[in-house]
Amino acid sequence: MNKNLIIGQFTDAYLPITDGVVLTVKNYAHWIEKKYGKCIVICPSFPKFIDEDNFDIIRFFSIPMPLRPPYRMGIHYLDLKAIKRVEKIPFHIVHAHSPFSAGLFALETARKRKVPIVATFHTKYYDDFKSATKSDFLARIGVDIIVKFYEKVDQVWTVNSSTAKTLKEYGFKKEIEIIPNGTDIIPPENxxxxxxxxxxxxxxxxxxxxxxxxxxxxxxxxxxxxxxxxxxxxxxxxxxxxxxxxxxxxxxxxxxxxxxxxxxxxxxxxxxxxxxxxxxxxxxxxxxxxxxxxxxxxxxxxxxxxxxxxxxxxxxxxxxxxxxxxxxxxxxxxxxxxxxxxxxxxxxxxxxxxxxxxxxxxxxxYRPWEKVIDEVVERYKELIFTYKKNF
CATH class of the missing domain: 3.40.50.2000 (Glycogen Phosphorylase B;)
Known part of the structure; x- marks a missing residue:
């Protein structure tokens, strides 16, 4: 399976946005495609932007987010063409990097395909909700919805133990795996x-x-x-x-x-x-x-x-x-x-x-992405094996 993995990375933000989650997804896809098989990024559309990555990208329908430009809100269920494209891909595993539209798309895909789904908790969503709504009550409701999403996936990852603690504080009670971030920058000699x-x-x-x-x-x-x-x-x-x-x-x-x-x-x-x-x-x-x-x-x-x-x-x-x-x-x-x-x-x-x-x-x-992805793929393979054995 080493060179024949087919993996989906589902994210609610991707290029031309360049935040930490975007760069994480990009490097996951790059190194998986280079060393381990096929990786497809599934993400919201972005008008007038042309994808130039060395891996396949499937964009689904989105609308602007007025409160957080240039981010866009993906609405995958309104894009039947994207859904059909994704349904045809024989994934071995899918990975959600967001609990919103892309995450739900990943969960639906995993259950239809009968393959495992990993979800990474990247962000302090309570802070985002509180900033947008100015309400502790509404922010708490938003966090509760997010926790329910993570409870439905097969394995939850965070980038460090402090972030795992944050997710636990939100009310998540299951086991959490720690997978650190890396960088594409190689230290120069000059x-x-x-x-x-x-x-x-x-x-x-x-x-x-x-x-x-x-x-x-x-x-x-x-x-x-x-x-x-x-x-x-x-x-x-x-x-x-x-x-x-x-x-x-x-x-x-x-x-x-x-x-x-x-x-x-x-x-x-x-x-x-x-x-x-x-x-x-x-x-x-x-x-x-x-x-x-x-x-x-x-x-x-x-x-x-x-x-x-x-x-x-x-x-x-x-x-x-x-x-x-x-x-x-x-x-x-x-x-x-x-x-x-x-x-x-x-x-x-x-x-x-x-x-x-x-x-x-x-x-x-310092951790280069290549070494991080070597560990990521080993975790994927373990989860695929366990899922097949228990299915």
């Missing part, structure tokens, strides 16, 4: 060349203090607190540049905040970077990767930072901080602007320590 490229683009000197954030520009990510911490740092007389890579629905709010705090000269909104080689340069040049999110489970941007030996500053107790040993392979701070600023100040005065911790992060936390 790190200085990548650094110099960013220095030239942004007119930086080798001695400039450079901080980096990569990710969506949404308030969920705690970026407001991060910017406020840099305001305190500037008030103490520290000079620095803060490069923000990404876009999102709260970009205007954050730009207004930067202007209000008179950080225009220090903060650079880079925008979205599609070129992965150029993205390496940002991590290579940064003295410190700032990621104070309490929302993220196991962000791929951290794996990217680890790959480039870029030390990270996270929040104590956050899901994203799992695996971080403070002062050895990363740094941790309390969740407030003054504490975060004080920690940055302390660290930037000790650049040899930053370099050492960055190297330790690469040694202890």
């Amino acid at each position: 790190l200085e060349e990548y650094k110099e490229k960013i220095n030239k683009i942004y007119n930086l000197s080798q001695d400039d203090n450079v901080f980096l954030y990569v990710g969506q520009l949404i308030l969920h990510k705690n970026i407001k607190m991060l910017i406020e911490s840099l305001y305190y740092l500037k008030m103490k007389g520290f000079s620095f540049k803060f490069l923000i890579v990404g876009t999102g629905k709260d970009e205007k709010y954050l730009k207004d905040l930067v202007r209000k705090l008179k950080l225009d000269k220090e903060v650079i909104f880079v925008g979205r970077i599609i070129d992965r080689e150029l993205l390496k340069g940002f991590y290579a040049r940064a003295d410190l990767f700032l990621f104070p999110s309490l929302y993220d489970a196991s962000p791929l941007v951290l794996q990217e930072a680890f790959a480039l030996s870029c030390p990270s500053l996270l929040i104590k107790g956050s899901n994203a901080s799992e695996g971080i040993i403070d002062g050895y392979n990363g740094f941790l701070s309390e969740n407030n602007a003054i504490s975060y600023a004080n920690m940055i100040e302390k660290l930037i005065k000790n650049k040899p320590l930053l370099r050492e911790v960055g190297k330790n992060a690469q040694k202890t936390l």
Whole structure:
């Protein structure tokens, strides 16, 4: 079965969106197709976008999500053509990366095909629901519906034990398997060349203090607190540049905040970077990767930072901080602007320590996607075998 697996990856978000779940699905499909057989991604349609991946993609009907552009809401049951295409595929196993339309499509497909279904819990959905509805009651109802979906699948995965704990807190009582995320970035040997490229683009000197954030520009990510911490740092007389890579629905709010705090000269909104080689340069040049999110489970941007030996500053107790040993392979701070600023100040005065911790992060936390997918496929094969034996 090693080279003949047929696997479906069902997701409610895919390219041209480039969040963590999208990149996870893309790398699952890429490496499965390359090493183990056939992988098909089933996802919502996206107008005017042309798929160019090296694996098959089936798009189903979708409509815009006004509250979360550019995301789209898939409605698979209105797309009979997509349903018929999927029904013809002799899957050995299907994998749902969302509990919504794509997840339901995966569950229906698995039961019709009489094959197992895995579902990964990627996201703190309660936070999403609360942000959209402004209601604890409605957010709780949404979470209850999600838990019922995960209870129907054959195996549930999360990206780390902290995220498994979150799903348990939502009310899920069954066993949860831990499958970590990886990255497609391979550590380059010529790190200085990548650094110099960013220095030239942004007119930086080798001695400039450079901080980096990569990710969506949404308030969920705690970026407001991060910017406020840099305001305190500037008030103490520290000079620095803060490069923000990404876009999102709260970009205007954050730009207004930067202007209000008179950080225009220090903060650079880079925008979205599609070129992965150029993205390496940002991590290579940064003295410190700032990621104070309490929302993220196991962000791929951290794996990217680890790959480039870029030390990270996270929040104590956050899901994203799992695996971080403070002062050895990363740094941790309390969740407030003054504490975060004080920690940055302390660290930037000790650049040899930053370099050492960055190297330790690469040694202890970096995981290439190829190795992750080797483990994923072994888990798939075990589940296929068990399912057939018990069916």
